[in-house]
Amino acid sequence: MEIIVNNEIKLRDWRKSDQKRLASLANNQHIANFMMDSFPHPYTKKDAEEWINMCLKETKNPLFVIERKGELIGGIGGHIKDDIHRYNAELGYWIAENYWGKGVVSQVIEKFCSHLFSNYKINRIYADVFSTNPASGRVLEKNGFIKEGTLKKAGYKNGLFIDLLVYSKLK
Numbered sequence: 295m296e297i298i299v300n301n302e303i304k305l306r307d308w309r310k311s312d313q314k315r316l317a318s319l320a321n322n323q324h325i326a327n328f329m330m331d332s333f334p335h336p337y338t339k340k341d342a343e344e345w346i347n348m349c350l351k352e353t354k355n356p357l358f359v360i361e362r363k364g365e366l367i368g369g370i371g372g373h374i375k376d377d378i379h380r381y382n383a384e385l386g387y388w389i390a391e392n393y394w395g396k397g398v399v400s401q402v403i404e405k406f407c408s409h410l411f412s413n414y415k416i417n418r419i420y421a422d423v424f425s426t427n428p429a430s431g432r433v434l435e436k437n438g439f440i441k442e443g444t445l446k447k448a449g450y451k452n453g454l455f456i457d458l459l460v461y462s463k464l465k
């Protein structure tokens with residue numbers, strides 16, 4: 295499956311052949327600092343292999359490569375929740391540090407959210423953003439997400455309790 299974002303950027307499914315480039319781009323402390331611990335640092339070829347194998351088996355959650363001019367530059371995914379939260383999707387995304395600040399993720403989120411609302415039975419998309427990550431809050435706000443509130447010291451990252459900012463967008 296592919297989602298065209300603009301004439302340079304598209305979203306596509308993960309492939310086995312992404313392993314080497316994923317391991318190389320994702321092995322960056324500046325990215326890992328703002329991600330869940332399931333995005334480790336260091337990020338090894340084995341981590342990349344495990345991630346891609348998981349994506350290839352995934353049937354419920356949409357998980358895509360962000361590709362620019364035919365090259366992998368990052369990833370975006372939605373985790374569809376269960377039980378009373380089953381109409382919610384949690385958003386996760388990252389791009390390689392060389393591409394930060396060029397408007398890529400702002401555009402990608404717009405297309406990805408439209409895809410989620412059109413193709414999945416969900417009513418709300420949300421993200422828990424570390425309070426230390428204003429760029430992520432900004433890309434969400436630019437896409438109509440509202441900051442609902444702060445979960446005080448709800449996360450534990452790199453040995454510190456951190457505040458999480460809950461951003462959401464309703465269908």
Ligand SMILES: CC(C)(COP(=O)(O)OP(=O)(O)OC[C@H]1O[C@@H](n2cnc3c(N)ncnc32)[C@H](O)[C@@H]1OP(=O)(O)O)[C@@H](O)C(=O)NCCC(=O)NCCS
Nearest residue numbers: 325328387388389394395396397398399400428429430432
């Ligand atoms: C956060 C991240 C996804 C943003 O992607 P990006 O493609 O660089 O984002 P964009 O260029 O589309 O937009 C960034 C916006 O944040 C703003 N910004 C950047 N640094 C900022 C800062 N320190 N304070 C406030 N705003 C900031 C930019 O000015 C821009 O807003 P503008 O268009 O109004 O000028 C990217 O930096 C990344 O991959 N970070 C590491 C992983 C991560 O944080 N993932 C999200 C976890 S919730």
